[in-house]
Amino acid sequence: MTQPAPGLDDPLALSRAAPEWSAKTPLTRAQSATAVIASIALIATAALRPWAVGRAFVFAATVFYLLFTLYKLALARLSVARAAEIRIAPGEVAALDPASLPVYSVLVPMYREPESLPGLVAALAAMDYPADRLDVQLLLEEDDAATRAAADALTLPAGFRVTLVPPSFPRTKPKACNVGLARARGALLTIYDAEDRPEPDQLRKAVAAFRRLPEDVVCLQCKLNFYNPRQNLLTRWFAAEYASWFDLSLPGLSSLGGMIPLGGTSNHFRADALRELLGWDAYNVTEDCDLGIRIRRRGGRTRILDSTTWEEACASLPYWIRQRTRWLKGYIQTWLVHMRRPLRLWRELGTADFVHFQVLIGGIVLSLLMNPVFWAMAVAWFGFRRTELMELFPGPVFLMSAFCLFAGNFTFLYLGAIGCYRRRYYDLVKYALAAPVYWVLMSYSAWRAFGQFFSNPFHWEKTRHGLFRAPPAG
Amino acid sequence: MASSAHRPPGSPGAGRALLATAALAALFFVIGLGRADRLSADGVVYDVVARHLWLNTTIGRQALVGAAVWPPLPALLRLPAAPFGSAGDVGPYPSLLLSVIAGAAALVLLWRALGRWGAGWARAPVVLAVAAHPFFLAELLGGGVGPLVLCGALLAAVGMADWVADRSLRALVRLAAGAALLTGSSLDLIPWVAALFALLLLDLAFGRFARGQRGAALWLAMLPAAGVAGLWFLANWLIMGDPGYFVRGLRSHVAPSPFPRPAPFPFSPLDAAAASLALGAAAVAAVRGRRAGVFLGLLSAAPPAIAFALAARGVLWSPPPLLYIAGPLALLAVAGHARGARRPGAARAFVAAAALTLTAAAVARLPERSLHAPERATFTALADQRGRWLPRIEARVRARSPFSKVFVAGYDGLALLGARPPDTFVPTLDFDFAAAERDYAGNRLYLLVRRPELRGALDAIHWKYPRIYELGSRHTLYDSDWGDWRLFEIVQPRPGGPRP
Numbered sequence: 001m002t003q004p005a006p007g008l009d010d011p012l013a014l015s016r017a018a019p020e021w022s023a024k025t026p027l028t029r030a031q032s033a034t035a036v037i038a039s040i041a042l043i044a045t046a047a048l049r050p051w052a053v054g055r056a057f058v059f060a061a062t063v064f065y066l067l068f069t070l071y072k073l074a075l076a077r078l079s080v081a082r083a084a085e086i087r088i089a090p091g092e093v094a095a096l097d098p099a100s101l102p103v104y105s106v107l108v109p110m111y112r113e114p115e116s117l118p119g120l121v122a123a124l125a126a127m128d129y130p131a132d133r134l135d136v137q138l139l140l141e142e143d144d145a146a147t148r149a150a151a152d153a154l155t156l157p158a159g160f161r162v163t164l165v166p167p168s169f170p171r172t173k174p175k176a177c178n179v180g181l182a183r184a185r186g187a188l189l190t191i192y193d194a195e196d197r198p199e200p201d202q203l204r205k206a207v208a209a210f211r212r213l214p215e216d217v218v219c220l221q222c223k224l225n226f227y228n229p230r231q232n233l234l235t236r237w238f239a240a241e242y243a244s245w246f247d248l249s250l251p252g253l254s255s256l257g258g259m260i261p262l263g264g265t266s267n268h269f270r271a272d273a274l275r276e277l278l279g280w281d282a283y284n285v286t287e288d289c290d291l292g293i294r295i296r297r298r299g300g301r302t303r304i305l306d307s308t309t310w311e312e313a314c315a316s317l318p319y320w321i322r323q324r325t326r327w328l329k330g331y332i333q334t335w336l337v338h339m340r341r342p343l344r345l346w347r348e349l350g351t352a353d354f355v356h357f358q359v360l361i362g363g364i365v366l367s368l369l370m371n372p373v374f375w376a377m378a379v380a381w382f383g384f385r386r387t388e389l390m391e392l393f394p395g396p397v398f399l400m401s402a403f404c405l406f407a408g409n410f411t412f413l414y415l416g417a418i419g420c421y422r423r424r425y426y427d428l429v430k431y432a433l434a435a436p437v438y439w440v441l442m443s444y445s446a447w448r449a450f451g452q453f454f455s456n457p458f459h460w461e462k463t464r465h466g467l468f469r470a471p472p473a474g
Numbered sequence: 475m476a477s478s479a480h481r482p483p484g485s486p487g488a489g490r491a492l493l494a495t496a497a498l499a500a501l502f503f504v505i506g507l508g509r510a511d512r513l514s515a516d517g518v519v520y521d522v523v524a525r526h527l528w529l530n531t532t533i534g535r536q537a538l539v540g541a542a543v544w545p546p547l548p549a550l551l552r553l554p555a556a557p558f559g560s561a562g563d564v565g566p567y568p569s570l571l572l573s574v575i576a577g578a579a580a581l582v583l584l585w586r587a588l589g590r591w592g593a594g595w596a597r598a599p600v601v602l603a604v605a606a607h608p609f610f611l612a613e614l615l616g617g618g619v620g621p622l623v624l625c626g627a628l629l630a631a632v633g634m635a636d637w638v639a640d641r642s643l644r645a646l647v648r649l650a651a652g653a654a655l656l657t658g659s660s661l662d663l664i665p666w667v668a669a670l671f672a673l674l675l676l677d678l679a680f681g682r683f684a685r686g687q688r689g690a691a692l693w694l695a696m697l698p699a700a701g702v703a704g705l706w707f708l709a710n711w712l713i714m715g716d717p718g719y720f721v722r723g724l725r726s727h728v729a730p731s732p733f734p735r736p737a738p739f740p741f742s743p744l745d746a747a748a749a750s751l752a753l754g755a756a757a758v759a760a761v762r763g764r765r766a767g768v769f770l771g772l773l774s775a776a777p778p779a780i781a782f783a784l785a786a787r788g789v790l791w792s793p794p795p796l797l798y799i800a801g802p803l804a805l806l807a808v809a810g811h812a813r814g815a816r817r818p819g820a821a822r823a824f825v826a827a828a829a830l831t832l833t834a835a836a837v838a839r840l841p842e843r844s845l846h847a848p849e850r851a852t853f854t855a856l857a858d859q860r861g862r863w864l865p866r867i868e869a870r871v872r873a874r875s876p877f878s879k880v881f882v883a884g885y886d887g888l889a890l891l892g893a894r895p896p897d898t899f900v901p902t903l904d905f906d907f908a909a910a911e912r913d914y915a916g917n918r919l920y921l922l923v924r925r926p927e928l929r930g931a932l933d934a935i936h937w938k939y940p941r942i943y944e945l946g947s948r949h950t951l952y953d954s955d956w957g958d959w960r961l962f963e964i965v966q967p968r969p970g971g972p973r974p
Contacts, residue, residue, distance in 0.1 A: 080644060081488060382712065395530035399553060410701050414694075421643060421694060426686030429693050 011168075011178035014278040020340060021294060023284040023333040026457045028340050051391050058392045058401070061370055065404040068367060069411055071359050076415055078252030085251060085306040086213070086220065088205040096204055101133050104203050105186030105271060108194065109139040109165075109176040111462060114150035116194035124192070125157045128200045134159035135185045139176040141165050170458040173264075174280035174287035181271075181279045189271040195312040196265055197227060202307040206268040209305055218273035218300040219292070221250070222266035226313040229425060234320055235313040240432040242313075243419030253360075254304040259296035259353045261360055262288040266309040273300060283458050284337070286330025293338055293357065297348040321445050322461035328365055328449035333457065335362040368446035371439065378405060409436070491582050498578035506570045506615040517569030517617025518856055518889040519544070524552035524568055525893035536903045537888060539709040542720045543932050544885055546706065547658035548572070548619050569617025577614040577621035580628055581605055584802065587632040591813040596822035596829075600809060603829035604802045607836050613798065623663060623795040624802060626655035630670055631773055631803055635810055638677055638766040646694050649674070654698035658706070662796040665780045666773075667699060673769050714904065723932035745797055747835040748804040749778040751828055755807035770810050774803035801832050856889050863956045864891075867922070868898045870954070870961075875918040880961070881905055882922045884933035890959075904934050907949040907964065919964035921950060 015022035027035070046053040078084070108120065117138075124136055138156075140147050142164045151162050163183055165176045177191060188206060192198060206220055223246045229239035253260055267288060277294055280287040292302055314320040338345050338357065346354045380386040393401055416432035452459065526534025527549065538546045552568035581601055588597040604610055604624075613620030630652025636645030653670060656663040674695055678688045711717040756771025777800040784796070808828045815821035871878040881902045882891055891901050899922075902910075910919055923943050926936045939947050943960055946952055950962035 077488075395528060396557075398530055399527060406705055410698075414697065417690075417694060417697070418643065418647065421690050424684065424687075426684065426690035429690040433693070433697070 009182045011165075011175045011182070011279075012282050013178065014281050015283060017278055021278075021337065022281050023290070023337050023457070024281075026333065026453065027336060031336060031340065054392045055394065055397070059397050061374070062397055062400045062404060064363070065367070065408055066400055068359060068363055069404065069408040072249070072415065073411060075252035076248040076418070078255050079248045079250070084253075084255035085223075085304045086209045087306045088208045090201075092208050093201050093204045096208060098130050098133075101130060101204070101207060102188055103133050103135055103186040104129060104207070105135040105137070105180075105184035105189040106203075107137050107139060107177050107180040107184070107189065107191050109173045109180070109191075110147055110194045111141055111144055111171075111173075111176075112147060113194040114146045117147065117150045117154065120192075120194050120196065121154060121156065121160065123197045124160070126200055127198065127203055129203045131158040136160045137163045137180045137183065139163050139165055139180045141167060141171070141176070143167050170283055170460070172282055172285065172287070172458065172460045174284060175282035177287070178279040178282060181274065184271060187271055188268060189274060190268045191265055192309070193265045193311060197310040198222070198266060199307050199309070202266070202305075202309065203268075205305060205307045209303075210268075210270065213303065215270075216299060216301050217303055218270045219260075219262065219295055219302040220268040220305040221260055221262055221292075221302055222268070222305050222307045222309050223247075223250075224263055224266060225308050225310050225423070227310040228313055228315065229428060231313070231315045233431065234317060235315050236428050236431040237435060237438040238313040238320070239423075239425060240416045240420050240428055240435065241438070243423045243425060243428075244416045245419075247419050247422045248415055250304055253356065254302075256352065257301060258356050259349065260292050260302040260304070262292035262302065264288040265311065266307075267291075268305065281337075284330055284333050285326050285458065285460055286334060289330060289361070290334045290337065293334065293349075293361075296353055297338075297345070317441075321441065321448070324442060324445035325448045325452060326461045328368065328446050329452050329457070331361050331365050332449060332453050335365070365446060365449075368439075368443045369450060371443045372447075374401075374405075375440075487586070491586060494585075495575070495578045495582045498581060499574045502574035502577060502614055503570060506574060506617075509615050512612070512616050512854075513569060514613070514616035514618045515856060515886075515889055516548075516619055517573070518892075519885050520548045520552055520619070521556075521569045521617070522888045522891075522893050523549040524556040526888075527553060528556040533888075533901050533903060535713050537885065538713075539706060540714055540720055540903055540934070541885065541932065542661050542724055543929050545658050545660060546709075547655065547702075548622060550658075551622070570615070573614050573617045573619075573621045576625045577610065580621055580625040580802075583625065583628050583632065584806070587628070587806070588809050588812075590636075591810060592815065592818060592821075593809045593812045593825055594818065594822050596809065596812065596825040599826040599829040600805045603805060603833045603836075606833065607801060609798055609836070619659060620795055620798045623656065623660045624799050626652045626659060627663070627666070627799040627803060628652070628806065630656065630667070631770060631806055634670060634673065634773060635766045635770045635806075637674075638681075638769050639813070641681075641683075643694075646691055650695045650698045653695070654702050657699040658702040660795045662780070662784055662794055663799075665784070666776055666796065669776045669780070670773060671696060671699075673773060677765070677769065723934065723937050742835075744832065744835040745778045745781075745800060747832055748800040749775050751804040751832070752800075752807045755804070755811065758811060764811075764814075766813075767807070767810050771807045774800070774807040777803065801836065805829055805832060859957065860890055860892060863959070864896065864899065867956065867961065868896060871898065871918065871920055877916060878918040878920065879914050880920040880922055881910060881964075883935035884924055884930055886924045886930050886933075887922065902935075905938070907947075907967075910964065920953065921962045921964055922956075923960050923962065925958040925960070 010016065015024040019025065042053070106124065108124070110116070110120075127134075136159055138151055138160065140151060140162055148162070148164075156162075163180055165179045168175070181189070188203075188210065190203070190206070202222060206222075209220055210217070224242060225246075226235065226239050226242065229235055250260065264286070265288075273295075277291070277298060281290050284290045295302055314323050335357075339362075345357070349357060377389055377392075381389050390398070413433055413435055416435050417429045420426070420428040420432050523534060523537040523544075527538060528534075537544070538549055551572050555568035555571045558567050581604065584604060585597055585601050588600060593600070609620065610624070612618070629648050633645045633647070633649030633652055636642060637649055639645075649670070653667045656667050674692070678691060683691070706720065707717045710719045714720070716722075752771050752774035754771075756768050756775065759765075759767025759771055777796045781794060781796045781800075784794075805825070805828060809825045812818060812821040812825060867880060871880055878898060880899050882895075882899055883902055883905050885903070887901050888903075891899055895901065905921070923935055924930050924933075926933070926943050930936075935942060942950070942962075946962060948967040949964055951965050953961040953963050955961070
């Protein structure tokens with residue numbers, strides 16, 4: 001087994017060396033005090049002037065919804081208008097001299113996924129990269145007997161090895177990745193999940209891109225797509241959501257040179273830069289999102305690489321809810337960590353990225369939490385004609401709210417449909433139009449995440465994969 | 475299939491377009507401020523509606539959705555400027571602002587589209603022809619709905635042509651956006667939107683597409699317009715209590731009326747020139763096997779044909795946005811031939827000649843009975859009526875009783891009263907005798923009704939109480955005339971009297 005790099009063998013290095021960057025402490029004292037004081041003030045004011053507080057809440061929420069809608073439209077416009085992805089032509093890939101290729105480390109954290117192992121190994125072995133330059137680590141938990149047995153049963157190709165992650169708290173994917181990072185040999189490094197199927201030339205494309213780009217580009221995010229988008233209604237909606245995000249939001253962000261909240265897989269790094277950042281936060285359940293922001297705060301940049309990794313969309317509703325809960329909980333963690341010192345965050349990110357951060361991290365969670373409140377009011381108004389609700393919507397606020405309700409929601413529906421079309425998921429366009437049901441699920445997950453943040457902030461609700469079976473041939 | 479997923483990096487096109495639009499709009503706005511007395515009656519009505527919406531009044535919501543001949547988008551788009559005064563209050567800012575922004579956007583859109591199609595220097599005469607057209611200027615500086623409609627029509631037509639040519643998603647979205655804008659902005663453009671979708675269906679039926687792409691393209695193209703229409707029905711159900719309320723006036727309009735309607739064949743040389751150019755462009759495109767040109771030509775020739783049909787049914791009034799767009803669309807159809815032309819110089823020269831021809835036709839004297847003649851009084855005339863008549867009517871009714879109310883019916887009534895009428899006057903769009911007597915019990919009530927001609931004939935007061943202007947009703951006694959307005963006193967129903 002490769003010996004870890006000196007000083008970097010601690011998977012919890014970030015939380016120890018730079019605790020201000022870690023979600024180990026969910027809320028700082030200042031944040032707790034602020035939350036308590038604000039809550040008391042709000043409750044007291046609501047008790048004295050309930051309608052005034054209601055109107056203020058509705059007004060603030062409406063302005064937020066309006067700006068959020070316009071922001072998403074602007075990102076979509078940018079995504080379509082500008083070539084924001086790094087494109088590597090096939091000729092450029094073919095022209096790479098194999099002898100000049102750097103060692104590429106691939107980390108694949110796994111836990112209780114023996115059924116995914118054969119397919120994963122086959123997909124990685126099929127990658128077009130010299131075996132002697134490949135450094136694939138299957139990161140298995142020591143007490144995961146099933147997956148270890150599956151790995152032992154396989155004849156691993158050259159360049160593949162198993163790295164055991166000792167059991168310790170927290171039992172999270174980023175902690176496992178840090179273990180792998182310490183033992184990685186490559187100058188470049190990437191992460192894949194157990195169910196991933198990256199395009200075979202992805203590593204070569206990343207090499208070509210890093211060579212072309214300036215040194216401050218320390219990360220490349222590849223596009224994610226599903227190989228089972230039509231398995232059921234849930235996967236169709238999931239595919240539409242991914243299409244909207246990866247085709248109508250991320251490219252726009254990238255074109256602005258802005259911070260990119262990373263996806264959890266197919267992030268390619270300059271390994272040294274990643275080590276300087278002390279790897280991933282073991283306590284953050286969306287360690288990828290957090291890392292993307294830390295990259296930006298330290299002056300680095302992330303770009304989108306035009307290469308796709310195919311993964312499995314979660315087709316089971318209970319597992320989908322767990323996965324989405326974890327993601328949103330991680331967003332809450334990430335927002336709170338980076339907002340510990342908001343002025344410093346503003347200084348380090350700059351105004352534009354500070355706005356992106358607020359909207360894409362905090363804003364998404366906030367909107368999902370608020371949505372049920374407004375849905376309930378809409379049902380009460382349209383279905384039961386509760387005219388007393390008009391007290392909460394004075395003149396211009398009523399108009400703005402009506403605009404957000406109809407035009408805003410339609411905009412998101414339509415963007416989802418456009419995203420499907422852009423990805424050539426033509427048959428999914430009509431399913432994107434039924435997205436409001438999907439939004440209800442997202443809001444449910446958001447409230448679940450909110451509760452879990454306080455009850456069990458580091459709990460990693462594992463997504464079960466391997467539920468997709470390709471249709472039989474013929 | 476071509477995809478316009480990616481453009482050269484750092485393209486400044488959108489930024490320049492925004493700047494150009496803002497600069498042009500600012501210029502038009504300054505010019506328009508100096509001609510505030512020319513603000514059209516349409517502009518006044520929409521301004522007042524926007525003001526009422528801002529104040530969250532019932533009449534504002536009713537006016538927004540309650541009539542198919544007064545679509546909602548022009549009022550909604552005025553909302554951001556509504557707090558700064560309307561034609562009834564401080565000045566015509568909302569209407570003027572919207573019309574100059576829409577007009578500037580239309581010119582910039584036209585310029586960019588022609589540039590993409592290789593029109594080169596011929597862009598200038600085309601855009602100048604559109605900009606210098608008397609009706610463009612009148613609508614632009616008069617706060618009319620024309621520039622908004624032109625913007626939507628150009629967006630839809632350019633989108634259609636680009637979609638047929640390169641199957642790009644952006645073109646499809648442009649087409650959809652234009653169709654939605656038109657659906658919510660002008661009733662007489664809805665048949666043109668239907669023609670647009672019919673051509674799209676034709677293209678989808680006979681074009682080559684990937685599996686499932688036809689259906690997906692159709693969804694994307696039609697959904698925004700369908701959404702606008704659906705929302706309109708929903709709003710009528712919620713506000714008026716009847717999802718079909720806003721189209722009732724159209725059904726009643728086919729009844730005979732002694733009052734003037736547009737003549738059935740009132741076409742001007744401009745309309746004939748535009749239609750000929752468009753059909754010629756379509757024919758040439760057909761000969762050359764260019765489907766995009768054929769579709770664009772047919773689309774551009776459609777407005778006069780649709781106007782002919784609507785005028786024959788008596789549901790067209792002037793100035794009709796439908797004919798307003800005919801000239802620019804015809805020029806667009808001709809300019810489409812510059813795309814990929816073997817002899818670009820000749821193509822551009824022809825485009826320039828077409829622009830000059832249409833300009834000449836436009837500035838020629840128009841027949842007096844043309845549809846292009848202005849419909850009714852402008853802002854100045856309305857303000858004059860308001861200043862002269864309202865105080866006299868108020869003095870007249872209050873002389874009989876200090877507790878008097880005058881219901882002023884219809885959208886013209888909104889224009890007459892402005893956004894802040896005296897307390898004696900109550901604007902009403904869905905007048906009901908029983909409700910009025912119940913809500914204003916103890917008051918002496920009056921009803922002020924305008925002569926039912928042209929678009930005013932479709933107001934609810936005329937289809938709820940047909941011929942009330944000529945014959946009164948069981949609930950009314952004739953009082954006096956005030957220009958086109960007739961004042962009735964509301965009385966207890968008389969048995970055997972004129973029936974509504």
